[in-house]
Amino acid sequence: MSKTILKAEDITMQFGGVVAVNNFSMEVHEGEIVALIGPNGAGKTTAFNVITGVYAPTNGAVYFDEQMIISNYPQGKMKKMYAGENEGKYTKKIEKTPDQITKLGVARTFQNIRLFKSLTVFDNVLIAKHMRSKANVFSATFRLNAKEEKKNREETRKLLEIVGLLDVQNEIASSLPYGKQRHLEIARALATEPKLLLLDEPAAGMNPQETDELTAFIKRVKEQFGLTVFMIEHHMDLVMEISDRIYVLDFGKPIASGTPDEIQNNKRVIEAYLGVPEDE
Amino acid sequence: MNMKKTTKTICTLIAAAAFIVLLVFLESNKNKYGMAVTVLQKGFILAVVAVSMNLLNGFTGLFSLGQAGFMALGAYTYAIFTIPVESRASVYYISGMNPVLAGIELPMLVALVAAGLMAAAFAAVIGFPVLRLKSDYLAIATLGFSEIIRALIASPQMDTITNGSYGLKSIPAASIYVVVGLCIICIAIMALLINSSFGRAFKAIREDEIAAEAMGINLLKHKELAFVISSFFAGIGGGLLAMFMRSIDSSTFKIAMTYDILLIVVIGGMGSITGSVLSALLVTASKEWWLRFFDEPLTIAGVNIPLFRNGFRMVIFSILLMVVVLFYRRGIMGTSEFSWEGLTGLIKSIPSRVTSLFHKKEGAAR
Numbered sequence: 001m002s003k004t005i006l007k008a009e010d011i012t013m014q015f016g017g018v019v020a021v022n023n024f025s026m027e028v029h030e031g032e033i034v035a036l037i038g039p040n041g042a043g044k045t046t047a048f049n050v051i052t053g054v055y056a057p058t059n060g061a062v063y064f065d066e067q068m069i070i071s072n073y074p075q076g077k078m079k080k081m082y083a084g085e086n087e088g089k090y091t092k093k094i095e096k097t098p099d100q101i102t103k104l105g106v107a108r109t110f111q112n113i114r115l116f117k118s119l120t121v122f123d124n125v126l127i128a129k130h131m132r133s134k135a136n137v138f139s140a141t142f143r144l145n146a147k148e149e150k151k152n153r154e155e156t157r158k159l160l161e162i163v164g165l166l167d168v169q170n171e172i173a174s175s176l177p178y179g180k181q182r183h184l185e186i187a188r189a190l191a192t193e194p195k196l197l198l199l200d201e202p203a204a205g206m207n208p209q210e211t212d213e214l215t216a217f218i219k220r221v222k223e224q225f226g227l228t229v230f231m232i233e234h235h236m237d238l239v240m241e242i243s244d245r246i247y248v249l250d251f252g253k254p255i256a257s258g259t260p261d262e263i264q265n266n267k268r269v270i271e272a273y274l275g276v277p278e279d280e
Numbered sequence: 281m282n283m284k285k286t287t288k289t290i291c292t293l294i295a296a297a298a299f300i301v302l303l304v305f306l307e308s309n310k311n312k313y314g315m316a317v318t319v320l321q322k323g324f325i326l327a328v329v330a331v332s333m334n335l336l337n338g339f340t341g342l343f344s345l346g347q348a349g350f351m352a353l354g355a356y357t358y359a360i361f362t363i364p365v366e367s368r369a370s371v372y373y374i375s376g377m378n379p380v381l382a383g384i385e386l387p388m389l390v391a392l393v394a395a396g397l398m399a400a401a402f403a404a405v406i407g408f409p410v411l412r413l414k415s416d417y418l419a420i421a422t423l424g425f426s427e428i429i430r431a432l433i434a435s436p437q438m439d440t441i442t443n444g445s446y447g448l449k450s451i452p453a454a455s456i457y458v459v460v461g462l463c464i465i466c467i468a469i470m471a472l473l474i475n476s477s478f479g480r481a482f483k484a485i486r487e488d489e490i491a492a493e494a495m496g497i498n499l500l501k502h503k504e505l506a507f508v509i510s511s512f513f514a515g516i517g518g519g520l521l522a523m524f525m526r527s528i529d530s531s532t533f534k535i536a537m538t539y540d541i542l543l544i545v546v547i548g549g550m551g552s553i554t555g556s557v558l559s560a561l562l563v564t565a566s567k568e569w570w571l572r573f574f575d576e577p578l579t580i581a582g583v584n585i586p587l588f589r590n591g592f593r594m595v596i597f598s599i600l601l602m603v604v605v606l607f608y609r610r611g612i613m614g615t616s617e618f619s620w621e622g623l624t625g626l627i628k629s630i631p632s633r634v635t636s637l638f639h640k641k642e643g644a645a646r
C-alpha cells in the first residue's frame with residue numbers, strides 16, 4: 001500500500017455543548033480518491049475545517065506527510081464540558097494556521113463557493129501564486145521580481161487553459177455561471193500546487209450532466225497533477241464511481257468505512273440515509 | 281472600445297506635458313493665481329493621504345480612522361527636523377528646544393522619510409495586537425490613537441519637542457514643483473504596490489478572508505503590512521502638509537481631518553486610486569475656492585441675500601456631498617481606474633445621454 005499522506009486521529013470538535021465531530025479517525029493514501037459522506041449536519045464540513053486549520057479541534061491530532069500539523073486536548077472551560085472520548089491521550093497543542101497548511105500542500109474548496117468575487121478569473125488564480133513568491137514587498141512594488149511575475153502569469157494562463165476557463169479569463173468571477181464558478185474554485189486550489197486536494201461538495205447544485213462533467217474533470221486533473229483527493233459529496237453516483245474508499249459520518253460519529261461496494265451494502269449506512277432523498 | 285497603445289502613450293505624454301506647462305505657468309504667476317497654486321498643492325497632498333487610506337479601507341478591507349494621527353506624527357517629525365537651527369530659539373521661545381534635538385537639522389528628503397518612518401513605527405506597534413481582532417476594533421483603536429497623539433503633541437510636557445499648543449513655524453518653504461512632484465511619486469509608488477503581487481493579496485483579503493487564508497496568504501502579516509505602509513504614506517502626507525503650510529499646530533490634525541480624507545475616498549470610490557486623486561483635487565477646489573462666493577455677502581437688486589455669509593459655503597459643500605453619496609453610492613470611479621478609453625467613451629456617450637434625457641422629459645410631459 002502506498003504512503004499515508006493524511007491521517008486524522010480521534011478528532012473531536014465540540015462547539016459549546018454541541019459535538020459536531022465525535023472521535024473521527026481516518027487516513028488517505030497517496031494517489032487515492034477518498035470520499036466522506038453522511039447526512040446533512042453530520043459534521044463533514046467541520047471535519048474539513050479541522051484538517052485545514054480553520055478550527056482547532058477539541059481533542060485529537062492531524063498528520064500530513066507524516067508531520068503532526070494539528071494536535072489539541074480539552075483545555076480551560078472545555079475541560080469540564082468535554083463530552084468526547086480519548087481524553088488524556090493528547091497532551092500537545094499544535095495549531096498550524098490555514099495558510100501554513102496550504103503551503104505544506106493541502107488545498108481546498110468550499111461548500112458555499114468562496115471566490116474573490118469582484119476580481120477577474122485570471123486574478124483569482126494568480127493570487128494563489130503569491131504564497132510561493134520569493135519577492136518581498138519592496139522588490140514586488142518596484143518590479144524587481146518581473147521574471148517571477150511573468151512566470152506566474154504564464155503558469156496561470158496554462159492552468160486556465162487546462163481547466164477550460166481561458167476564454168473567460170478577463171471576466172469578473174461573480175459573473176460566471178454557477179458551474180464555471182465551481183471549476184474556477186478548483187483551478188484556484190490547483191494553483192497553490194497541492195499534493196492533497198479537499199473538495200467540499202463540488203457537485204452541489206449541479207444537474208446530472210454537469211455532475212458527469214465534473215466527475216470526468218476531477219479524474220482528469222487528479223491524473224494530470226498527480227493529486228490525492230479527499231472529497232465530501234452528496235451525489236451518490238459520483239461518489240460510487242470515483243472513490244477508492246469511503247468514510248461515513250452520522251451525527252458526528254464515524255459509522256462505516258470501506259470500498260464503494262461495502263458501503264452500498266452496509267446496513268448502518270442505509271439506515272442513516274433512510275428517508276434522506278437521494279438528491280440532497 | 282480599443283485604442284492603440286501608441287495613441288494612449290501619446291495622450292498620456294500630452295497630458296503630462298500640459299500639466300507641467302500648467303505648473304510652470306502657475307509658479308511664474310503665483311501672485312495672480314494664488315488660489316489655484318494653493319488648491320493644487322493642498323489637493324495633491326490630500327490625495328496622497330486619501331490614497332494611503334484607500335490602500336487600507338478600499339483595497340485591503342480594513343477600516344481604519346487614524347489618518348489624522350499618522351499625519352500629525354509625520355508633520356511634527358518633519359517640522360522638528362527641518363526648522364533651521366538658527367530659527368529654533370524664536371520658535372521655541374517659551375521653553376526652549378530639547379538639547380538632544382536642538383542641534384539636528386536634516387535635509388528635506390531625509391526628514392520626509394523620517395516622517396513616514398515615525399508614523400509607520402507607531403502603526404506597527406498598534407497594529408500588532410489590534411489586527412488580530414475583528415476589523416471593527418481597528419477603527420476604534422485608530423480613532424482613539426489619533427486623538428491621543430494630538431493630545432500628547434499639545435501637552436505642556438512635550439513643550440521642548442513639539443512646542444505644545446503653540447505649534448511650530450518657520451518650516452522652510454518648497455516650490456510647487458517639489459510639493460506636487462513628491463506627491464506624484466508617493467501616489468505612483470502606492471499604485472505600483474497595489475498592482476503588485478502584494479496588492480493582489482490585499483484585495484484577496486478584502487474579498488474573502490477565509491478564502492485568502494486558504495490560498496496561503498498569511499492574514500496577520502499582510503494586514504500589518506498594509507497598515508504600516510498606509511501609515512507610512514499618511515506620515516509622509518503630514519510631512520508634505522507641514523512643508524506646504526510652513527507652520528503647523530495640533531488643531532490641524534483633529535478627527536475632522538480624518539473625516540475629510542474619508543469623504544475624499546468615498547467620493548472618489550473605495551478601491552480606485554485615480555478616483556481618490558480626482559476627488560481630492562475636486563473636493564479641495566470646491567471647499568477652498570469654487571464655493572468661496574457663498575461666503576461673500578451677496579446683494580441682488582439692492583437686497584441683501586441673508587444666507588450668504590461666512591460659513592455658508594460649508595453648508596453648500598455638505599449638501600453637495602450628500603447628493604454625491606446618495607446618487608453615486610460607489611463614488612465617482614467606483615473601483616475602476618481612469619483610462620483614455622473610459623474618457624473617450626464618456627465623451628462619445630454624452631450626445632446620446634443628453635438626447636435620452638430629453639426623451640425622458642418628453643415622455644414625462646405626456
Ligand SMILES: Nc1ncnc2c1ncn2[C@@H]1O[C@H](COP(=O)(O)OP(=O)(O)O)[C@@H](O)[C@H]1O
Pocket residue numbers: 015018020038039040041042043044045046047
Ligand atoms: N462554527 C460553528 N459553531 C457552532 N456550531 C457549528 C459550527 N460549525 C458547525 N456547527 C454545527 O456542527 C454540525 C455539523 O455541521 P457541518 O459540519 O456543517 O455538517 P455537514 O457539512 O456534514 O452538513 C451542525 O450541527 C452545525 O450546526
Ligand SMILES: [Mg+2]
Pocket residue numbers: 044045046111
Ligand atoms: Mg457541509
